[in-house]
Amino acid sequence: MVIDQDKMKSLSDRMVEDEVKGRSPWADARKRFLRNRAAMLGLTILVLVAVFAVIGGQFAQWSNEELDFAVMGQVAQAGQPSIASGHYFGTDNLGRDLYARVVQGTQISLMVGVVGAAIAVIVGTLYGATAGYVGGRTDQLMMRTVDILMSIPYMFVLILLLVMFGRSMSMLFLGIGLISWLDMSRIVRGQTLSLKNREFIEAARATGVPSWKIIIRHIVPNLLGVVAVYATLLVPLMILTESFISFLGLGVQEPLTSWGALISEGAGTMNYGTLWQLAFPLFFFVITLFGFFFVGDGLRDALDPKDR
Amino acid sequence: MFAFVLRRLAVAIPTLLLLIVFSFALMHLAPGGPFTAERALPPQVLANLEAKYGLNDPLWLQIWNYIYGIVVHFDFGPSFVYPDRTVNQLIAAGFPVTLTYGALSFVAAVVFGVSLGAIAAIRQNSWVDYLAVGISIGAQVLPNFVMAPLLVLVLTLWYGLLPGGGWSFSDPSFWIMPVIALATSYMASIARITRSAMLEVLGSNHIRTARAKGMPEHRVILRHALKPAMLPVISYLGPVFVSMITGSVVIDIYFSTGGIGKAFVDSALNRDYAVMMGVTILVGALTILFNLIVDVLYAWIDPKIRY
Numbered sequence: 001m002v003i004d005q006d007k008m009k010s011l012s013d014r015m016v017e018d019e020v021k022g023r024s025p026w027a028d029a030r031k032r033f034l035r036n037r038a039a040m041l042g043l044t045i046l047v048l049v050a051v052f053a054v055i056g057g058q059f060a061q062w063s064n065e066e067l068d069f070a071v072m073g074q075v076a077q078a079g080q081p082s083i084a085s086g087h088y089f090g091t092d093n094l095g096r097d098l099y100a101r102v103v104q105g106t107q108i109s110l111m112v113g114v115v116g117a118a119i120a121v122i123v124g125t126l127y128g129a130t131a132g133y134v135g136g137r138t139d140q141l142m143m144r145t146v147d148i149l150m151s152i153p154y155m156f157v158l159i160l161l162l163v164m165f166g167r168s169m170s171m172l173f174l175g176i177g178l179i180s181w182l183d184m185s186r187i188v189r190g191q192t193l194s195l196k197n198r199e200f201i202e203a204a205r206a207t208g209v210p211s212w213k214i215i216i217r218h219i220v221p222n223l224l225g226v227v228a229v230y231a232t233l234l235v236p237l238m239i240l241t242e243s244f245i246s247f248l249g250l251g252v253q254e255p256l257t258s259w260g261a262l263i264s265e266g267a268g269t270m271n272y273g274t275l276w277q278l279a280f281p282l283f284f285f286v287i288t289l290f291g292f293f294f295v296g297d298g299l300r301d302a303l304d305p306k307d308r
Numbered sequence: 309m310f311a312f313v314l315r316r317l318a319v320a321i322p323t324l325l326l327l328i329v330f331s332f333a334l335m336h337l338a339p340g341g342p343f344t345a346e347r348a349l350p351p352q353v354l355a356n357l358e359a360k361y362g363l364n365d366p367l368w369l370q371i372w373n374y375i376y377g378i379v380v381h382f383d384f385g386p387s388f389v390y391p392d393r394t395v396n397q398l399i400a401a402g403f404p405v406t407l408t409y410g411a412l413s414f415v416a417a418v419v420f421g422v423s424l425g426a427i428a429a430i431r432q433n434s435w436v437d438y439l440a441v442g443i444s445i446g447a448q449v450l451p452n453f454v455m456a457p458l459l460v461l462v463l464t465l466w467y468g469l470l471p472g473g474g475w476s477f478s479d480p481s482f483w484i485m486p487v488i489a490l491a492t493s494y495m496a497s498i499a500r501i502t503r504s505a506m507l508e509v510l511g512s513n514h515i516r517t518a519r520a521k522g523m524p525e526h527r528v529i530l531r532h533a534l535k536p537a538m539l540p541v542i543s544y545l546g547p548v549f550v551s552m553i554t555g556s557v558v559i560d561i562y563f564s565t566g567g568i569g570k571a572f573v574d575s576a577l578n579r580d581y582a583v584m585m586g587v588t589i590l591v592g593a594l595t596i597l598f599n600l601i602v603d604v605l606y607a608w609i610d611p612k613i614r615y
Contacts, residue, residue, distance in 0.1 A: 148326060151592075152327055153550055157588060159584075160331060164335065244453055248561060249573075249577075250573070267456070286454075
């Protein structure tokens with residue numbers, strides 16, 4: 001049997017090359033993520049929505065507070081979406097430009113989502129990593145507290161907070177931040193428990209690195225994968241929470257608006273034949289949630305291929 | 309088992325007390341009292357009001373009286389805004405409504421969710437599976453406050469099939485839309501959880517053994533696959549319960565069903581702290597009780613749990 005020398009050569013070349021290049025788990029994950037069609041679609045949607053939120057206002061012909069007196073009182077006929085009148089998405093029931101309002105609502109909803117998730121990530125990661133790393137009685141106490149807080153119907157408490165201390169954006173952030181980190185801390189603690197007996201942590205401890213530094217420098221970076229996935233899935237939940245409260249009229253106050261408030265307005269006026277007032281905010285709300293869920297699922301599959 | 313239940317109770321009761329104290333503290337930290345109005349009341353009237361509602365007592369006595377009233381007499385005290393009504397009356401008026409459509413939604417979400425998920429897993433990669441996965445992805449972005457207007461739009465405004473709001477205990481056509489609006493997204497989540505749990509169980513050894521000894525397929529599914537696959541679903545029921553109670557606020561507002569959610573939002577807009585606290589505590593108590601039931605159920609089904 002004759003061995004094709006050329007082929008063998010190329011094979012061995014390739015094997016050497018492979019060994020030299022070596023793919024890190026991150027590169028693997030990126031490749032899997034890029035190949036996931038749903039996740040890429042989600043990412044595209046999110047980028048487009050973000051672009052809309054940032055530069056969409058430049059194209060608005062009307063400001064979000066201006067009343068179009070030509071439309072007032074006959075919104076169903078004159079307030080329809082049209083390029084000619086400058087109301088691309090029509091007007092709301094008071095004659096305000098819905099396009100400008102949707103841009104503003106998108107900005108606020110996205111901001112609430114991202115800030116809420118960011119608070120959850122910071123507080124939840126530090127809390128969970130500390131509880132998991134320290135262990136023992138401290139861990140028991142900390143996680144019991146989380147258990148107790150989790151069994152409280154948080155939406156009611158959040159509304160209680162908003163009503164008693166006045167409805168403002170900062171109160172909304174604080175309220176959402178207060179509750180969003182609980183799940184995160186549980187997940188992070190679980191991961192920390194499995195990390196803390198590994199050799200590199202032991203090595204750090206043996207060389208006398210203080211505990212807080214081990215947590216920050218060695219535990220937290222190794223949690224990034226889980227945290228990233230969970231944070232992506234948390235953003236839409238925060239958006240949902242805020243929209244829920246705004247739908248009830250207890251969240252963002254006029255002249256500010258958010259998707260929840262716009263959906264609520266649109267739902268209130270839909271029997272006057274002004275369906276676009278519901279359709280446009282709802283469209284942005286739904287595609288953004290889809291985007292976040294797809295990207296989150298894609299990230300999870302990419303970072304943890306065995307768990308499907 | 310009995311010791312296990314006792315131990316769970318030992319956690320549940322302090323939790324509830326903590327919730328009461330917490331909401332009470334919130335009320336006292338809030339700027340302004342319950343009788344702070346734009347038009348200031350004459351000092352004598354204010355003093356009389358505060359004496360009537362016991363607001364002049366020392367704080368510990370107020371908390372004690374409040375807790376004592378709730379625990380011993382199940383009395384949440386008077387409403388601060390409607391002088392002739394107690395919190396109990398306001399809650400009692402709405403609670404049966406909330407309970408009716410809430411229980412129906414819960415049962416609907418569990419029954420349809422589990423069936424859909426189980427069928428999808430059994431017929432993996434068939435059209436049923438794709439349909440189930442499609443529904444559960446779609447329903448994720450359709451929370452109750454989106455479902456409610458859409459349902460009214462289609463079923464009431466376009467086709468005129470169902471009443472768009474209101475409530476009647478004798479006419480189930482009023483129940484349909486609240487139940488669908490409340491149940492859909494949880495049904496989807498339950499279906500997704502059931503499907504993935506079921507897929508895992510169906511691939512395990514004991515199912516292969518059951519099939520190998522010639523057990524009929526329906527028995528394999530019902531007796532050996534469904535029970536272990538229920539565990540993740542059961543642990544999800546606690547969060548579902550909480551979210552449904554929360555969602556009932558939207559249902560009550562949007563469909564004007566008049567449940568406790570309405571009392572809650574009205575009191576939030578009126579700053580009627582007594583009613584808000586009453587509802588929050590009641591909901592908290594229900595949640596804690598339900599979580600207790602779920603834990604016991606879980607321990608009962610899963611032999612691996614030692615209690």
